[in-house]
């Protein structure tokens with residue numbers, strides 16, 4: 001049986017990952033900021049852990065609670081869209097940095113802390129939820145904090161893919177599509193179910209050949 005750890009698992013795409021891996025029979029470690037409020041997770045057969053990806057102590061507490069448990073797949077999903085005001089003329093530097101703390105540094109810190117667990121796992125897969133909005137070649141401007149945080153995440157993830165392949169760890173950079181969640185909004189084109197169904201296939205087929213590639217939920221390559 002495989003073990004899958006998911007961040008931001010209390011709602012949206014993260015919750016759907018928890019549901020689908022649980023239904024498949026995997027051991028799911030569902031991380032969220034407020035386990036006491038995570039009613040949807042309580043209805044599943046999953047282990048719930050407290051985690052705020054912006055706090056070193058929170059990450060250290062999670063690592064201590066996990067100990068040397070092997071983890072096959074880490075899904076770094078937690079993310080924010082950033083402040084309302086994201087024009088290059090008016091965005092606040094503090095709000096810009098807050099966005100980077102969650103979307104860019106959070107996944108890096110998590111990967112650092114859980115590398116021993118991944119090394120102990122059989123599959124050794126790190127999947128990061130990034131976004132097409134982090135693609136410089138595809139950008140139409142706007143949303144500078146979100147775009148910059150995901151572009152920087154892409155570089156972090158690509159660098160981990162290059163540096164950790166000697167350890168047998170593989171990295172997937174995944175764009176989920178435009179998904180109907182709190183972040184994507186009600187007008188988004190995809191259900192969480194269909195997005196995650198595709199993303200799980202991408203994670204299952206991750207291999208040394210596709211290590212470090214930036215793809216969408218259907219496996220289509222996205223330009224940097």
Ligand SMILES: NC(=O)c1ccc[n+]([C@@H]2O[C@H](COP(=O)([O-])OP(=O)(O)OC[C@H]3O[C@@H](n4cnc5c(N)ncnc54)[C@H](OP(=O)(O)O)[C@@H]3O)[C@@H](O)[C@H]2O)c1
Nearest residue numbers: 008012013033052053078079129131178179181182183184
């Ligand atoms: N939806 C889309 O169309 C879309 C498109 C492209 C990429 N993505 C990416 O996909 C991922 C999931 O998006 P979503 O649509 O499911 O978003 P969402 O519905 O807004 O959910 C975001 C999740 O991240 C968690 N989170 C936020 N800050 C956190 C922190 N500091 N520590 C730990 N958890 C934190 C939230 O927890 P709380 O409930 O505690 O706030 C929540 O569980 C994100 O990385 C997003 O950028 C989404």
